[in-house]
Amino acid sequence: MELYDSEEQQVEAIKDWWKENGKAVILGAVVGLGGLFGWRYYQDSVIEARETASEQYTQAIEAMATKGLEASSEVQAFINSDSSSEYxxxxxxxxxxxxxxxxxxxxxxEQLQWAQTKTKDPALTPLITFRIARLMTEQGDIEAANTELSKISDASWAGRVAEMRGDIALSQGDKDAAYSAYSEAQQATDASQTLQLKLDDLAK
Known part of the structure; x- marks a missing residue:
């Protein structure tokens, strides 16, 4: 560490250091403060955007609750307004x-397939996929329905998936496959209360 003989030398040394490094220090402070304020502005913007989306979502759902499908155009307009929002x-x-x-x-x-491609919520993905499979089954597209069901790997959905596979097999007249699927579903944590009735019907 350099020693100074007098206070004047120390002052001169500080002045010299400031001449060489002062601009960098000021620039660093400006950048640092700018980053801090910029981050706060970004956070405020995100919060405001979420609150706005939440309010618009509430309005859209209330409109549908009041007017039913007559409100579909305004609900669709909200859906189209920001495809990146979970709302x-x-x-x-x-x-x-x-x-x-x-x-x-x-x-x-079409709505469900759109939602499936847009959601980033891992809890929503199996729900949407399950509903797609159920609709495909309703429309008679059995192969596509089974393909969708195979995408659901969440263990908490194992019972519902197996039960739907059983329903599909039964609709195809394959009672053995249906019984096997229902038995598998009954062992899952999300097993429905109707499974035993379905198994009893097949056992008759």
Missing amino acids: TVLAALQLAKAQVEAGEFGQAL
């Missing part, structure tokens, strides 16, 4: 549900 995915699920209840299976399937 629009949830709106698509609600719209698909209303379309199924109205017998519009084709449109409902």
